[in-house]
Amino acid sequence: MAMQKKQQNFRQHLVRSGLKATRQRELIARAFFATNTHISAEALYRRVSGRDRRIGLVTVYRTLKLLKEAGLAHERQFGEGRALFEHASSERHHDHMICTHCGKIVEFENCEIEALQEEVARKLGFTIQYHKLELYGRCKECRADASGGTGRIRVVGAR
Amino acid sequence: MAMQKKQQNFRQHLVRSGLKATRQRELIARAFFATNTHISAEALYRRVSGRDRRIGLVTVYRTLKLLKEAGLAHERQFGEGRALFEHASSERHHDHMICTHCGKIVEFENCEIEALQEEVARKLGFTIQYHKLELYGRCKECRADASGGTGRIRVVGAR
DNA sequence: ATTGAAAGTGAAAGTGATTGTCAGTATCAT
């Protein structure tokens, strides 16, 4: 989905919900759609703050919540601490592989694993509603660089 | 591993680390080993508090950290919020299935899934260090009860 | 049994991410 389209979807969601399309919301949504990584509220705040110093972190949190409600953003809790937000693509469900060294996040999907999960749940007498699968390890670059030194650290995800 | 054995292991860990075996630590460890579910620091605190009102929540947190260091406890972060602690059995790695209705937690292991995870990681150029797999859904009892009513709620995990 | 250095303790304050409150401000159908 193009950025313009997403922006429009967001505006539609606001109108349908009897909410208002404000300068701040437009700006925050635009900044969010302009990212292509997993981004934290704080990091997004720093970006919009660059364009308009008067926008508060609180409004960023509120707008991200609206984006979630609009089905345009997903919130993810990796490891400890802060949440990261990603675009909610209309694509299928996916899981994540996270580099413990540089923070890079790669998405993947695997039907076989999903099928096995269903099987496990059935055996346990459960009906799965949703799941969380995260693989943590070192990516190729960080493995090459594995001396543990301070070598070039490519942080791909905004943190 | 019997509770006595665990208690002894803990004491050994303390001595080896130049730490002291105090009344509080003994009591908290004993209470922890006496549980057989996933328990929060807060819940464990309430239990020891029943035996000795003067033990602080802070000491429970500190002792749980020591138990982790001793390799006798694992900390788990399910969903949002508080951490739950479980006995670190010498058994193999396991994952968790959690009932979103009553909070029941069931452990399971599945080699096939693990193998597929390794395969995915290899394809992405990653080396897995650890992973997190959590299935959320309704257990048999809560499904039967699925009218959504306030029916009998069997909370198995201490929260 | 006593002692004293090192470690431990509880209370209270601090954290860090996020959420709630509130008085003033912006939006938009009319």
Place this chain on the structure above:
DNA sequence: ATGATACTGACAATCACTTTCACTTTCAAT
């Protein structure tokens, strides 16, 4: 233009821990 309604930012509050600090306990060496 206007006014009802929603929105905003600053600040306080919350939640699950963690740190700090003045006092207390432990335990190896007497």
